[in-house]
Amino acid sequence: MKSSATLSRRAKAVGVATATIAALALVPTGAAFAAPGAQSCDNRNNNTIAKLLECVDADGAREHLEAFQQIADENGGNRAAGLPGYEASVDYVVDTLEAAGWNVSIDTFDFEFTGPSELEQLTPVQAIYETGSFTGSGSGEVTGNVIPVDINLEGDRASDSGCEAADFTGLDWSGDNDIALVQRGTCNFGDKAFFAEQAGAEAVIIFNQGNTPDREGLIVADASSRTDGTTVKHTIPVVGASFQQGVALAAEGSTARIFVPAPEQRPQKNVIAELPGKNDDNVVMAGAHLDSVQAGPGINDNGSGSAALLEIAENLSKLKPQNTIRLAWWGAEEEGLLGSAAYVNELSQAEKDRIALYLNFDMVASPNYIFMIYDGDESGFEAPVVVPEGSVQIEDLFESYFTSVGEPYDDAEFSGRSDYEAFILNGIPAGGLFTGAEVVKTAEQEAIWGGEAGQQYDPCYHLVCDTIDNISMEALDVNIDAIALAILAYSYSTESVNGVPGKNIPGGLSLPAPAGPEGTVGSDGGHTHDN
Numbered sequence: 001m002k003s004s005a006t007l008s009r010r011a012k013a014v015g016v017a018t019a020t021i022a023a024l025a026l027v028p029t030g031a032a033f034a035a036p037g038a039q040s041c042d043n044r045n046n047n048t049i050a051k052l053l054e055c056v057d058a059d060g061a062r063e064h065l066e067a068f069q070q071i072a073d074e075n076g077g078n079r080a081a082g083l084p085g086y087e088a089s090v091d092y093v094v095d096t097l098e099a100a101g102w103n104v105s106i107d108t109f110d111f112e113f114t115g116p117s118e119l120e121q122l123t124p125v126q127a128i129y130e131t132g133s134f135t136g137s138g139s140g141e142v143t144g145n146v147i148p149v150d151i152n153l154e155g156d157r158a159s160d161s162g163c164e165a166a167d168f169t170g171l172d173w174s175g176d177n178d179i180a181l182v183q184r185g186t187c188n189f190g191d192k193a194f195f196a197e198q199a200g201a202e203a204v205i206i207f208n209q210g211n212t213p214d215r216e217g218l219i220v221a222d223a224s225s226r227t228d229g230t231t232v233k234h235t236i237p238v239v240g241a242s243f244q245q246g247v248a249l250a251a252e253g254s255t256a257r258i259f260v261p262a263p264e265q266r267p268q269k270n271v272i273a274e275l276p277g278k279n280d281d282n283v284v285m286a287g288a289h290l291d292s293v294q295a296g297p298g299i300n301d302n303g304s305g306s307a308a309l310l311e312i313a314e315n316l317s318k319l320k321p322q323n324t325i326r327l328a329w330w331g332a333e334e335e336g337l338l339g340s341a342a343y344v345n346e347l348s349q350a351e352k353d354r355i356a357l358y359l360n361f362d363m364v365a366s367p368n369y370i371f372m373i374y375d376g377d378e379s380g381f382e383a384p385v386v387v388p389e390g391s392v393q394i395e396d397l398f399e400s401y402f403t404s405v406g407e408p409y410d411d412a413e414f415s416g417r418s419d420y421e422a423f424i425l426n427g428i429p430a431g432g433l434f435t436g437a438e439v440v441k442t443a444e445q446e447a448i449w450g451g452e453a454g455q456q457y458d459p460c461y462h463l464v465c466d467t468i469d470n471i472s473m474e475a476l477d478v479n480i481d482a483i484a485l486a487i488l489a490y491s492y493s494t495e496s497v498n499g500v501p502g503k504n505i506p507g508g509l510s511l512p513a514p515a516g517p518e519g520t521v522g523s524d525g526g527h528t529h530d531n
Helices: 038-043 049-055 058-074 084-100 189-199 243-249 299-316 338-346 349-354 391-404 443-449 473-492
Strands: 103-109 118-123 127-129 140-148 178-183 203-207 238-241 255-260 268-275 279-289 323-330 355-361 372-374 410-412 430-434
Touching: 038 049, 049 299, 049 473, 058 084, 058 299, 058 473, 084 103, 084 268, 084 299, 103 338, 118 243, 140 203, 178 189, 178 243, 189 203, 203 243, 203 255, 238 243, 238 255, 268 338, 279 299, 279 338, 279 349, 279 473, 299 323, 299 355, 299 473, 323 338, 323 473, 349 355, 355 473, 372 391, 391 430, 391 473, 430 473
Parallel strands: 140 178, 178 203, 203 238, 279 323, 279 355, 355 430, 372 410
Antiparallel strands: 103 268, 118 127, 118 255, 140 255, 268 323, 372 430
16 A cells, blocks of 8 residues: 655644535536626636636537647647647647736656557467557567466456466576566556566566456556565566457467667656635645547547646636645656656655645546546545545535536545545645546446446547547536536635635535435546556
């Protein structure tokens, strides 16, 4: 379990997240607002919940999504860290924020860029497979024999392939170029690659497990850490494959060619925007990662979170908040949460202490969505990390909002598997929203949220088809209001989260007690695990 230091100024929160805010009955999503008009929204101070929610909407966010799609179209089909599409995305975000009047800065961090990898089967069939290198992979080109390691292609396909050194004993690693073929399951990817290299393999292919529909496709993830928490840097190439590709590669007499290009230093950028508050020692942060994977434009993952924050920023630019608002668009999240980790790690303890809370929005418009809220109270999942005090109250606020507008919701595991990880590791309360990735929707969930059972929440997760057509406007519309409400509410008071008194929000805010999660999610809701 990961540990997290508790900051000395964190006070135990008392009551629900809205206890310190005066009363206002919210109008539910879908109810009739008197549309204020674009010019009115551009020029007025949206200092109440009612005003802000009149102006913030999914259509405004979609304009930013269309801009991200155009950027990808003009830059090789993606917006990935280290490539021109990401740099163009940074420029777009900066220009949009500066035009809205925010104080914008660029936070640069070191980044080791690895270009596209290659996987080709030579015998007994010839085929070129889509692939990618795992984080922590070495580089180089290897052509040689494929050696399956304790794999299970039949029945339940239960697998602990490559999880211990004994799996590799008794196999012939005497060839000049032996390629270990290991199957996803049980332990961290870092263990599988580590033991393969120790046994004498010159390269590793990790293929998906194939035991559930969401474990059929190409898997490319992080192999830089072992199950015991130690980090590891491999000196041999480590690439991914789908389950069916693994089946083909496991055939007797199989040979293959693997290529992982040498990495190069390409420093990357986080975009940070601030709206100064009267209490500049109490900072309300919200963030979303701006980069896509190399395989596609990343319009849901995570153009959706990035666009939502841009739309909200444009409509909060005239606000004079009590607490400083700081928004972040993170780089290289898809490469291992690198941008957010670099940002937090470079802060002094005094600067960390100023951050009251962090809100994370990663994939908030999945086409086959369910609404999920990070499970700060661990009612649905025992968190694999220490949950900082105050995170429960953030979850309560989001749950109360969804209840107020009649939208059912469920828990997403408080796992640290997105950009909030660096914050919670430093004891900063966190929360967020999520609409799902590669996990398959159940019939029970279809009955609650609609969509299609038996299909992934996002069928285009990490694929070329994550385009502007891969967005649920309904999910985006509900979530953008929830995000806007939370940012505005905490800009006035974070007392329920960290004990720092604020002031009442003009017009007040009254939300019902949470209805409670639906209890339908039997996994982490779609954030990829290390095994």
